[in-house]
Amino acid sequence: MHEKLLSYGLDSLVVVPAVYNSDNRAEEKNVRQIKCFGNYDRFFYYRKQRKITRSIEELTHQYKPQIIHSHFVFSGGYTCLKIKEELGIPYVVTVRNTDLNLFFRRMHHLRGTGIEILRRADKIVFISKTYLDKLLEKYIPVPDRKAIVDKSVILPNGIDDFWFENRPRSAHSIENGKIKLLTVGAINKNKNQIIVSSVANYLRKKGYDVEYTMVGKIENRTLFRKIMDQGLTTYVEPKPKETLIEYYRSSDIFVMPSIHETFGLVYAEAISQGIPIIYTKGEGFDSQFPDGTIGFSVKRNDADDISCKVLSILDDYDNISAECLAKSAKFKWDTKVEDYIRLYQEIGYRH
Structure with missing residues (x-):
């Protein structure tokens, strides 16, 4: 946002308050760090x-x-x-x-x-x-x-212009009947990957061929081990956007029922690549679009609800994916x- 304001000719100054002993920030245009408080403050x-x-x-x-x-x-x-x-x-x-x-x-x-x-x-x-x-x-x-x-x-x-500059020309489609679920975010309780892992296992038991990949920094190792112990989850370390885009494109549904979320840039990134999303009812991304347009809102800890919404997306996948590409322009x-x-x-x- 700051870079865009400058490009439009606004004299925008970003001020970053910091602790006295913090490292100096790398110089950026019209960004000023002020060291003005202590750790105990x-x-x-x-x-x-x-x-x-x-x-x-x-x-x-x-x-x-x-x-x-x-x-x-x-x-x-x-x-x-x-x-x-x-x-x-x-x-x-x-x-x-x-x-x-x-x-x-x-x-x-x-x-x-x-x-x-x-x-x-x-x-x-x-x-x-x-x-x-x-x-x-x-x-x-x-x-x-x-x-x-x-x-x-x-x-x-x-979201970054990169996602629009590299937007696919046509809607995404599911290949070979395999359902590939993806979450991008720090591995912690708030991002709620544990429930997505449970959903993947539930759908497998119902006879669906499901893969689940989670990309992000491990912040809670106990939770991470618990997820991996459930089996059949692939973990990927954080990736730059140039690599991350390939994970979006090789997935079918982005699922992140966060406990709390102001907005969630990753939802917008996913739909820019034509990937339908599942997000939390009552949190930041909810109400951006009517439910069912680019995906569905869910109760964050309700595996049955999330599983049902995954299947609802599959029932109308081509149309929802096309809507994702069209509606993502809202986030330029x-x-x-x-x-x-x-x-x-x-x-x-x-x-």
Whole structure:
């Protein structure tokens, strides 16, 4: 997104707060690292945020931004709130998985701060309508809901141009009756590969010829061993996009019923290659398209539901694959950046 904003002529500066002793970042255009807090500050939300805010306030006096965009509510939104109070600079915040499922859900003592950040924001971005609905229903007081809705916009993430530059010309098809399932993501409880392995085994017992491949970094070795002990799962270490694309293309259905997911770039990458997907009901990718268009939403830990949806995709595979190729254009960054520029202009940005 930053690269695209620069290519459209916006003077965009990305600020990366970091601990004092962190390694220096490799130089990137208009990206600035500021080392402004210690390791122990991470345990004290307000102390850490005040240190970050002081450093960024100094930077704003030099850089003189027209607007500020924090891509999280709690990690960055506090700074936006304080700078607006001090300097009157309008701000945008994006609501993400950690905001909903960590800060709002578990850190009750910070909810008031989160609500105030949203109240004072000039615009609020949601990656999916699912997250807007969840925020309103669970955490926003009824008197504040209309005001939140009125300044909220749904803007899904984009994916690298690479996926469109290398998009296949025709829909995918299943060969030789073999069903190849794929998951791309860190091996951990959240990505939920264990349930996909169970689904693969269930379908095999029903007489289907099923292969399951999971690609990603092993973050939970106990879970990894448990998955591999179930048998007939192929593990592949993380791969660059130039290699990963071949794993998408050689698979038939992308299955990742994550516990929580803000968006999930891998879903969009998969459909760009004509691969139908299975994603979690009520999480980030749900509601991007009507259910059944490019795949199906599922109950994350319901092997029967997931198995049923795999078979539903097989029943209409050619049409769903063709829809994947057509609908993936929604995630081109050129389109997304134009949406963001209009959003920024609505709250005072002038080119």
